[in-house]
Amino acid sequence: MKSANKVVVNTGILYARMLITMGISLYSTRLVLNALGSVDYGVFNLVAGVIAMLSFLNTAMATSTQRFLSFFQGKNDLNMQKRVFTNSLLLHIGIGLLMVLVLEVSGFFLFNGFLNIPADRIAVARLIYHFMSVTVFFTIVAVPFTGSLVAHENMLWVAVVNVVETLLKLAIAYVLYVVAQDKLSVYGLLTAGISIASFLLYAVYCFGKYEDCTLEGLFSVDKKMMKELTSFAGWNLFGSLCSLGRAQGLAILLNVFFGTVVNAAYAIANQVAAQLNFFSLTLLRAINPQIMKSEGAENREKMLRLSMIGSKFGFFLLAFAAVPCIFEMKAILHLWLNNVPEYTASFCSLMLCATLINQLTIGLQSAVQATGKVKVYQAVVGSVLLLALPLAYLLLKLGYPVYTVFIGYCLIEVIACTLRLFFLKNIAGLSIPLYFSNVIYKVVIPLSLLILTCYLSVTYVHFGWRFVFTGVSGVFVFVTSIYLFGLCDDEKEIIHKITNQLIHKLNPKKQFNHV
Secondary structure, three states: OHHHHHHHHHHHHHHHHHHHHHHHHHHHHHHHHHHHHHHHHHHHHHHOHHHHHHHHHHHHHHHHHHHHHHHHHHOOOHHHHHHHHHHHHHHHHHHHHHHHHHHHHHHHHHHHHHOOOOHHHHHHHHHHHHHHHHHHHHHHHOHHHHHHHHHOOOHHHHHHHHHHHHHHHHHHHHHOOOOOOOHHHHHHHHHHHHHHHHHHHHHHHHHHHOOOOOOOOOOOOOHHHHHHHHHHHHHHHHHHHHHHHHHHHHHHHHHHHHOHHHHHHHHHHHHHHHHHHHHHHHHHHHHHHHHHHHHHOOOHHHHHHHHHHHHHHHHHHHHHHHHHHHHOHHHHHHHHOOOOOOOHHHHHHHHHHHHHHHHOOHHHHHHHHHHOOOHHHHHHHHHHHHOHHHHHHHHHHOOOOOOHHHHHHHHHHHHHHHHHHHHHHHHHOOOHHHHHHHHHHHHHHHHHHHHHHHHHHHHHOOOOOHHHHHHHHHHHHHHHHHHHHHOOHHHHHHHHHHHHHHHHHHOHHHHHHHO
């Protein structure tokens, strides 16, 4: 019950963060798109689109440090926690330098006639690419600090830094309207500056707050620990880069076939999916430390149960926002953006479908991380994700409509989810029938009722702000059906206990009414 309370508190903190940052981020995108124009916005997201994915890369890599810190926290071994942190910091400095080297070398190839960029924007595109390298380095070096914060279940400071980042992005959006220099180059420079500011906020706080965050013995390498961390972080990095490579590879393919305007539509679709995905990632970030600590305490049954809860509730939290948005995508985009690039609505809707599919096994991904057996898993699943690129190339080469690329994207996600089930069955003894009983079967009725409600709304209701009605009515039906059909008995019991605790805290006199 104590762990459930901690998850609820941390989830609440992260949701407050999300509500603040989401609206500001969406408004900032509108300002930046209007200030830069579709072509320059497309150029930026083609060359430096990895920046939009860095929060995902950061979270994925931080799991390595977090997993080992959580494990030794369970054993109350402070000395090992210090060794994990110092070796992890040294490792990520090395990874950051390697990534910068790879990016800079590959830049010579990308800008030598490969990318379809207007000739007068090649020079500034190269400059943006260098700024991206700086951003990548500081984001990677910040990983041990974010991993430590998550391992200590300190979501408050994570939320504070995220809000600061969002406010800085809003400030940059306004700066673009007043600068006389090339707006795109200024945008790239200031965006790189945000990554440096975030790194400093994480590092200064962790060094001052936690005993295990120390520079003592930084260059005294523990070979055994470094080997474990290198293997774990390396394969996690491989998996993250496969996801990143898929996203950026699709951006390059769309650019080669259709030009930068389609890149603007793809960038917006990625941002919409990322923003809505915060609903589920927030819960996962709060529940992840408990998954890791349960495995460290050799309580595998609890670990698997938490991973299934993470998958199901992650899906629910994304679906309640994503499904109404899919049905009302055109209206929402026109309200959000003054200038909506072509294909944006279909790209956004299909990207959300792919993200929903991924959510069905999002908790299982954390369970695999908790076991530490990630080598074969990341190699196979990561490689499967990259199959979206040759499939997309084949579809476009055969002359199929551009949206079919994202249908193929969804198909690859289904295959990846299936593989995760079988891997966790072999690695940790997951019962696939139990997974279907606790997750898949529980989401069918609530999801069907949500889709039906949204369909009836867009078919029979017609007025200016109908999307608000679609969202509110859909969420009401969805939440009600989740409680009636989507929860297991133990989940209902936890909800009842937490609800009673909240009521007692708000009105202590209620405690005596039970006597």
